[in-house]
Amino acid sequence: MDSYESLSTKQPATGIHPARFLLMLMMVSIFMIFAAYTSAYIVRRNEGNWLEFNLPAGFLYTTVVLLLSSATVQWAWLAARKNDLKQVRLALLLTLGLGLAFLVGQYLLWGQLVDQRIFFAGTDANPSGSFLYVLTGVHGFHLITGLIFLLIVVRKSFNYQVHSRQMLSIGNVTIYWHFLGALWLYLYLFLLLNH
Amino acid sequence: MAANFPTHEQVQGGIGVTEPGHAHDAHHDEHHEQSFLQKYVFSTDHKVIAKQFLITGIFWAIIGGTLSSLFRLQLGWPESTMEWLTPFLGKWIEAGKLNPEFYLALVTMHGTIMVFFVLTAGLSGTFSNFLIPLQIGARDMASGFMNMLSYWFFFLSSVVMFSSLFIETGPAAAGWTIYPPLSALPQAISGSGAGQTLWLVSMALFIISQLLGGVNYITTVINLRTQGMSMSKLPLTIWSFFLTAILGLLSFPVLFSAALLLIFDRSFGTSFFLSDIYIAGQALSNTGGSPILFQHLFWFLGHPEVYIVIMPAMGMVSEILATNARKPIFGYRAMIGSLLGISLLSFIVWAHHMFVTGMNPFLGSVFMFLTLIIAVPSAVKVFNWLATLWRGNIRFTTAMLFSIGFVSLFIAGGLTGIILGNAALDIQLHNTYFVVAHFHLVMGSSAFFGLWAGVYHWFPKMFGRMMDEKLGYIHFWLTFIGVYLVFLPMHYVGIAGFPRRYYAWTGFDTFSQFADLNKFISVAAIVAFFGQFIFIFNFFYSIFRGRRATENPWNSTTLEWTTPVELGHGNWPGEIPAVHRWPYDYSKPGAAEDFIPQNVPYSQTQSSNLPYEKEME
Numbered sequence: 001m002d003s004y005e006s007l008s009t010k011q012p013a014t015g016i017h018p019a020r021f022l023l024m025l026m027m028v029s030i031f032m033i034f035a036a037y038t039s040a041y042i043v044r045r046n047e048g049n050w051l052e053f054n055l056p057a058g059f060l061y062t063t064v065v066l067l068l069s070s071a072t073v074q075w076a077w078l079a080a081r082k083n084d085l086k087q088v089r090l091a092l093l094l095t096l097g098l099g100l101a102f103l104v105g106q107y108l109l110w111g112q113l114v115d116q117r118i119f120f121a122g123t124d125a126n127p128s129g130s131f132l133y134v135l136t137g138v139h140g141f142h143l144i145t146g147l148i149f150l151l152i153v154v155r156k157s158f159n160y161q162v163h164s165r166q167m168l169s170i171g172n173v174t175i176y177w178h179f180l181g182a183l184w185l186y187l188y189l190f191l192l193l194n195h
Numbered sequence: 196m197a198a199n200f201p202t203h204e205q206v207q208g209g210i211g212v213t214e215p216g217h218a219h220d221a222h223h224d225e226h227h228e229q230s231f232l233q234k235y236v237f238s239t240d241h242k243v244i245a246k247q248f249l250i251t252g253i254f255w256a257i258i259g260g261t262l263s264s265l266f267r268l269q270l271g272w273p274e275s276t277m278e279w280l281t282p283f284l285g286k287w288i289e290a291g292k293l294n295p296e297f298y299l300a301l302v303t304m305h306g307t308i309m310v311f312f313v314l315t316a317g318l319s320g321t322f323s324n325f326l327i328p329l330q331i332g333a334r335d336m337a338s339g340f341m342n343m344l345s346y347w348f349f350f351l352s353s354v355v356m357f358s359s360l361f362i363e364t365g366p367a368a369a370g371w372t373i374y375p376p377l378s379a380l381p382q383a384i385s386g387s388g389a390g391q392t393l394w395l396v397s398m399a400l401f402i403i404s405q406l407l408g409g410v411n412y413i414t415t416v417i418n419l420r421t422q423g424m425s426m427s428k429l430p431l432t433i434w435s436f437f438l439t440a441i442l443g444l445l446s447f448p449v450l451f452s453a454a455l456l457l458i459f460d461r462s463f464g465t466s467f468f469l470s471d472i473y474i475a476g477q478a479l480s481n482t483g484g485s486p487i488l489f490q491h492l493f494w495f496l497g498h499p500e501v502y503i504v505i506m507p508a509m510g511m512v513s514e515i516l517a518t519n520a521r522k523p524i525f526g527y528r529a530m531i532g533s534l535l536g537i538s539l540l541s542f543i544v545w546a547h548h549m550f551v552t553g554m555n556p557f558l559g560s561v562f563m564f565l566t567l568i569i570a571v572p573s574a575v576k577v578f579n580w581l582a583t584l585w586r587g588n589i590r591f592t593t594a595m596l597f598s599i600g601f602v603s604l605f606i607a608g609g610l611t612g613i614i615l616g617n618a619a620l621d622i623q624l625h626n627t628y629f630v631v632a633h634f635h636l637v638m639g640s641s642a643f644f645g646l647w648a649g650v651y652h653w654f655p656k657m658f659g660r661m662m663d664e665k666l667g668y669i670h671f672w673l674t675f676i677g678v679y680l681v682f683l684p685m686h687y688v689g690i691a692g693f694p695r696r697y698y699a700w701t702g703f704d705t706f707s708q709f710a711d712l713n714k715f716i717s718v719a720a721i722v723a724f725f726g727q728f729i730f731i732f733n734f735f736y737s738i739f740r741g742r743r744a745t746e747n748p749w750n751s752t753t754l755e756w757t758t759p760v761e762l763g764h765g766n767w768p769g770e771i772p773a774v775h776r777w778p779y780d781y782s783k784p785g786a787a788e789d790f791i792p793q794n795v796p797y798s799q800t801q802s803s804n805l806p807y808e809k810e811m812e
């Protein structure tokens with residue numbers, strides 16, 4: 001008997017590492033949360049009594065910041081493939097910074113919304129505003145999980161555990177981060193078109 | 196995160212065991228002794244986790260059953276005193292009467308516990324965990340760690356839900372569907388205070404547990420099958436667990452969304468589901484919300500949820516029927532196709548629970564049409580089960596009896612589904628006991644029968660011993676007759692217009708003629724409930740004292756029966772067997788025995804090979 005069972009004893013599957021597959025399934029379930037919210041949003045809006053307001057222009061800036069961070073995380077991934085560890089660290093830290101900047105931006109925009117008298121809750125609140133807070137808030141929560149994941153990979157990169165032959169974790173974080181960016185882009189466009 | 200996964204080589208080898216040192220197959224019995232805590236409490240072994248789910252599920256089933264006996268007492272004997280329950284229920288008995296609000300809490304908790312904690316976590320949690328790795332030929336789940344977390348989140352969720360039974364204001368009381376505004380306003384009913392908060396917290400934990408489990412089941416089925424185990428050679432059990440997990444993955448997050456909005460409405464002052472409400476003469480400030488919106492979100496989960504409950508039972512029943520009829524399952528591909536059809540349709544029929552919410556009649560017709568289509572794949576399954584039994588060489592094991600019982604109950608309950616699916620009829624029947632009868636037959640009883648069938652059938656693999664057949668027969672007949680005596684009369688009461696969730700009907704003259712029938716139902720329900728203790732005794736007694744099992748007591752073909760009686764972590768002491776054939780080679784003409792296990796190559800069965808199989812010899 002071999003000490004390790006060879007590849008041939010397993011049915012060839014997707015070729016995707018189970019950890020990555022698990023991550024992808026989790027992304028599906030996260031997406032379902034937002035699918036629920038955005039469809040609830042539309043159903044509710046069509047029932048009337050819906051306060052219309054302009055989306056603060058600042059959301060464009062945070063969107064750009066988040067898209068930039070997608071570019072930097074991709075850069076980190078490419079650098080890892082080329083075993084350029086210095087660049088990997090730099091790019092990951094940049095991504096982390098941009099992610100944080102995005103969150104701060106979203107938070108400031110909440111303040112701006114309050115100044116516009118768009119409230120999350122209370123007597124003056126309308127579901128149109130409450131939904132905006134929920135969508136940004138729940139997305140923000142997931143972005144925090146992304147930042148934690150990034151931190152773990154940053155630590156790995158400082159321990160020399162990220163390189164062209166150990167691409168699993170950096171690959172996963174890249175996928176997750178792109179997902180969070182795409183999710184936000186979807187929400188932003190959705191809000192632009194349906195406020 | 197990734198640190199908990201097997202290394203790359205191990206995964207390639209199909210080894211799910213996490214510790215690198217354990218990959219060496221030949222050294223399996225040299226394992227260092229695991230501590231008790233690692234082995235039985237914080238275990239990452241799918242078989243231990245399965246048993247944890249099963250035993251927690253049994254605990255919850257006893258609680259859920261007790262609650263139902265309590266409210267059946269109230270319904271059967273509305274006039275009599277309940278003083279004797281005071282030591283048990285305390286202040287919820289007032290002057291010898293059950294507190295009406297507590298009655299609602301009982302119904303709510305009964306439904307929640309049975310649907311989610313017993314028939315979702317207890318059923319899928321037990322059998323998906325136990326059977327997926329064993330039947331596909333894997334050493335464990337893709338991530339044993341996440342699998343363990345899945346159980347412990349369920350455990351936490353159970354603790355929270357259980358504690359809500361004992362708080363001052365009582366547990367949640369807005370029904371298992373927790374419709375707002377009732378569930379959103381603590382002023383509305385005492386159960387909507389802290390009890391509802393705990394309910395929501397518990398369900399949030401529950402959803403996390405389901406998702407952790409579900410992603411694992413899917414990944415394992417996709418990635419860790421042994422050589423030769425193509426998707427078209429999978430036992431139907433695995434197909435059903437796989438699709439169940441997909442349904443959960445897509446629908447539980449939606450419940451989570453709805454629960455979060457409800458939490459905001461309850462505790463943070465938003466108005467997603469609340470508008471223009473007067474309560475105790477006071478107007479609430481909430482405007483702009485829509486309670487119907489909640490129903491849409493809830494039933495988008497709620498309907499797939501009922502299939503999450505039934506599909507694992509369908510899979511296990513298919514397996515057990517084929518094994519004990521000693522015949523191949525009839526229409527293997529049609530069985531898979533109908534599971535796929537049901538899964539798909541289950542996402543587009545949710546509004547049949549909402550025909551009376553004032554929806555556009557055109558929309559109602561669309562949902563009616565889609566709903567009635569579900570009868571097609573359901574009928575395909577029923578036909579195939581019956582055709583499998585047809586002229587089979589039937590072995591009436593306890594598991595087989597429960598499987599046949601399942602088919603019977605599924606037919607009985609499915610027929611009334613077709614009636615309810617017609618919007619025009621549903622306007623009369625909605626929220627009556629007819630609905631209660633429908634779903635208790637088709638979901639409650641059927642899924643329980645699937646669960647029992649599974650336990651009786653796989654007990655030898657789980658515990659290395661057999662359950663007692665005689666006690667099993669008594670348990671079966673008592674339960675089978677019991678559930679029909681309970682739920683058949685409910686159809687009549689329902690057609691007469693009895694509304695569900697009413698504390699007493701003594702106020703309505705029309706219903707007085709049904710007093711005896713209600714008493715009858717209550718007696719049957721309570722007797723059937725006490726009958727379950729036969730099963731519980733049998734279960735725990737057999738774990739320790741049952742007859743020792745052999746490796747393959749039912750002469751079955753699937754891979755789990757190729758493992759030794761004493762199952763270690765890693766499942767097979769040597770190499771994992773490869774698979775050569777489908778799982779239903781029973782009574783094959785020309786074969787030496789009446790079953791050929793999946794791991795027997797065609798070269799060893801030349802006398803029974805079919806022409807196209809000869810090429811694979």
Ligand code: HEM
Binds near residue numbers: 372502567611630639
């Ligand atoms: C032929 C297939 C079926 C059809 C056409 C059907 C149709 C319906 C309809 C229209 C209702 C709503 C009744 C009302 O509230 O007025 C209903 C309720 C229900 N059905 Fe079915 N059903 C079918 C099969 C099933 C199956 C297989 C299950 C579970 C395994 C199930 C579980 C339930 C439950 C739990 C409820 C009640 C939920 C509640 O209000 O508490 N049904 N069914």
Ligand SMILES: [Cu+2]
Binds near residue numbers: 498501545547
């Ligand atoms: Cu339904």
